[in-house]
Amino acid sequence: MTIQEIENQIIEEFEQIDDWMERYNYIIELGKGLPLIDDAYKTKQYLISGCQSQVWLFATYENGKVIFKADSDAIITKGIVALLIRVLSNQTPDDIINAQLDFVDKIGLKEHLSPTRSNGLVSMIKQMKLYALVLKSK
Numbered sequence: 001m002t003i004q005e006i007e008n009q010i011i012e013e014f015e016q017i018d019d020w021m022e023r024y025n026y027i028i029e030l031g032k033g034l035p036l037i038d039d040a041y042k043t044k045q046y047l048i049s050g051c052q053s054q055v056w057l058f059a060t061y062e063n064g065k066v067i068f069k070a071d072s073d074a075i076i077t078k079g080i081v082a083l084l085i086r087v088l089s090n091q092t093p094d095d096i097i098n099a100q101l102d103f104v105d106k107i108g109l110k111e112h113l114s115p116t117r118s119n120g121l122v123s124m125i126k127q128m129k130l131y132a133l134v135l136k137s138k
Contacts, residue, residue: 003095006087007103014107023112024076031078034085037071050123052116053077057124059131065090066132077117080109081124088128093136097129 001009017023037056046056053074060067068089072078087103088096104110110118 003087003091003099003101007101007106010083010087010103011106020108020112023107027079027083028075029079030082030086031072031075031080034070034078034082037069041069042071048120048123048127050126051077051120052114053120055081055120055124057081057127057131059128059135061093061135061138064092066093066096066135068128068131077120080113080117080121083109084124084128088132093132096132097136099129101125 013026014023017026037058041058042056046058048055048057051072053072055070055072055077057068057070059069066089068085070078070081070085072081084101087101088099091099104121110121113121
């Protein structure tokens with residue numbers, strides 16, 4: 001699936017949920033489904049700066065696609081990174097770099113996060129695009 005197709009899926013899923021408390025619960029459930037990462041990646045090297053909570057993110061490059069894995073010590077943040085991984089993982093570096101990620105605004109995510117969590121979201125996106133840029137150059 002393309003990034004846009006995945007974004008459209010997410011927008012449709014969120015349109016089915018009217019209440020923001022239910023949307024938060026959905027995001028939390030997404031985070032619970034995030035595969036556990038090896039403790040070797042829970043180091044300062046993989047920590048995303050700019051996040052209120054701790055978020056560890058790393059990427060591998062397989063068959064021309066970037067594969068992201070992540071974890072967080074906060075349940076909402078873990079759900080947010082799970083959403084980003086769903087959209088950006090298994091995509092080409094160019095597609096990740098050029099992704100507009102309009103779904104973030106269309107589902108109202110930024111406006112319903114605290115300013116520090118919203119900054120963390122931006123930091124996660126920047127880090128994922130940076131990984132794609134670095135892996136593209138290898």
